[in-house]
Amino acid sequence: MAIGIGLLGLGTVGAGVAAILASPEGRHPLVGQLALRRVAVRDPGRARAVSLDPTLLVTDPHLVVDDPAVDIVVEVMGGLEPARSLILQAIAAGKSVVTANKAVIARYGEEIAAAAAARGVYVLIEAAVGGGIPIIEPLKQSLGGNRILRVSGIVNGTTNYILSRMAAEGAAYADVLADAQRLGYAEADPAADVQGGDAADKIAILAGLAYGGSIERSAIPTEGIDRLEARDVTYANQLGYVVKLLAVAERFEASASPDAPPAPVPASNDVALDVRVHPTLLPRSHPLAGVDGVNNAILVEGEPVGQVMFFGPGAGAGPTASAVVADILNIAGISQLGAPAGALDPLLAASRWRQCALVDSARTRHRNYVRLLTRDEAGVIGKIGTAFGTAGVSIQSIVQYEASGSASSSGAGSGAEIVVITHEVEESRFRQALAAITALPEVQTVAACLRTL
């Protein structure tokens, strides 16, 4: 019995999906049971990478959503509207939906999930995070026995490509970005990538699944790589670190202290989370440190599984189409069970089961990398060290770099550059210390401040 597929969009990803459906040989036999019934495109006359029966093409997406021969609606048009409305309309028509649209899911995921649960259909989103990497379904279907402690990932290929080249070549951000745009690795308007918004969308989605509760997307502290200087990538490298744009969601333990043993997991189902996106110094031995170029990787830490990592191509027509088809197959597979209409598998449906609150970032604890521009005078390191110590901030290392002659873009002039890496400290205390240090007459400015694992 064929399962009717309707496509909203026939861009890169849509054409990749159509190509898989058109060549089922050698793939799982269920692919052969998927029948492409209708495709909404903006311009039916446009030349396409995949050849389709032209009678399948329509310009009105409602004709796809409303077609009784379409069992599963695949939304790969992107953008917030009309994508959101069409997804809701498909759900209302009793159809399961597959979407690669992280922006819609990160913003309207609750509304969409509630509508799907009420109507008894699935909305699957494997392609929304990590391109072809199986990460959404493993989180839902393979790690449910765990208490998730942390999800951290390199989830934006554009910024990882830029950072990899900055590290390898010592190149400046703006130069690499321009080159990435020429090569098609970065959009003409790169804001969503380089300012961290895309990564924040994705960590909102991952955290929602990992912790079973809704994440307030707009409350996620987000810092991109657009103000990162080449010298900080270089200094980090000299100190044994690589700089990556990390998206992190970790369980917040109020009692955490560097010396105390890990706090026991609270029995209550509600959970406080520290969710954020920022450039991060990773020790070179960290599992995510070796993930270079446009690849993505997501590290999941749980009790009792320990650390598991998922690695692969974070974007591209083929990988993303692979993830979209995986979702279609999951819905098609379960549809063969002949279960009563509206009955849902709770793992695949991924309904929310607790409250997730984002903690005030002032209360979170992190290690920090700070680069200070100072006067080139004897005793400066001592004064900075003392100021951190007085504020109760423990320091791992202080290193002075020769800044004279190598005018930094921050205008170091002929002063000194001092790089401090702290031990773990509460953010509020660190900020207090930084204010005290900025007030020292020898300190000209805080040129960079990055989180460190």
Add this chain to the structure above:
Amino acid sequence: MAIGIGLLGLGTVGAGVAAILASPEGRHPLVGQLALRRVAVRDPGRARAVSLDPTLLVTDPHLVVDDPAVDIVVEVMGGLEPARSLILQAIAAGKSVVTANKAVIARYGEEIAAAAAARGVYVLIEAAVGGGIPIIEPLKQSLGGNRILRVSGIVNGTTNYILSRMAAEGAAYADVLADAQRLGYAEADPAADVQGGDAADKIAILAGLAYGGSIERSAIPTEGIDRLEARDVTYANQLGYVVKLLAVAERFEASASPDAPPAPVPASNDVALDVRVHPTLLPRSHPLAGVDGVNNAILVEGEPVGQVMFFGPGAGAGPTASAVVADILNIAGISQLGAPAGALDPLLAASRWRQCALVDSARTRHRNYVRLLTRDEAGVIGKIGTAFGTAGVSIQSIVQYEASGSASSSGAGSGAEIVVITHEVEESRFRQALAAITALPEVQTVAACLRTL
């Protein structure tokens, strides 16, 4: 509605599973619906890591399998029998089975799968490969849209621990093995690990799922690390490689040639596979090269997904219990659909859908690392190079090492050691070349011969 769980075995993994079931807070709410109903143990009086109601314990495993209150039977006793018979008995009783028993599945997987399909129940095996790493279900549920080109993995933690230490310390195999046994990373009888049998079990299982056909376990060419010499690990390192015990299953293309473009994927569903286990030189940039210690990783290459990798702890009570509980949750989740008895989701059931034939290894193509002990005479490298060339074997590098004074365990004496790395060549042609080279009067012996990626 509670779902009754019966455990066969309460060793490390069984106790880990019981511990998760006994503390559902903070895990997926479906865990709270699992009720441990009966546990078969050898000695009910033994002290255990997990405290259980003693009335749950029985010594006769048939009481678990036959208990009408048990819906899902979890086999974590290990060994071939009575594990195989109990799994079949549970299936006959209409119960789904979760097992971590790679030896049983690699040998009797077809018999068990046929029985499960006939009875309309699931046999899930996530814990059988890769410990806590989600790999079995992603292969079944997330990559079905792909044509799988290659599955390669580090799937045995014991040998990877030994190889990691040999590489880091330049230590001899026997010394590291003895140390690993003291530390509990290797069994008193390490044969199944160090001779590659465990890895062969696992690649048989992975290949069966990736390619959708049964793999003849006993036909897999298997070479362990038990004859690997420290100097080959060292030389490999100097040449830019690391040595790993790889388990590989790749689609065999008869027309493959190093110069020809990749052959098109045949339209027929049947597939010829090159499946093998052997110590392998990996370029340091290979995604699997950085996987050290007792970790496991599996790299899946498919069209159109490209390369995706799954990394994590390959063994241990917690990780393995995480995988077992994942399987239980998948069965429990689908059971909530109220589908007619006997109906199966084809993805979760993973029924076979084509024939897989293992190709004659003489026809397979690989790169090779060869270490030759030779007389220390001028012109030897030239003669060896010429002999390879005459046989049509293209060479990437020939390096002569100083063997005099550093008597190798192969009895190099005061001769020379010559290490050759070939380009890709058909195995039969390579063996012919090696025979011709061994016949050279200057060549004393082939001291080592390893595959190279």
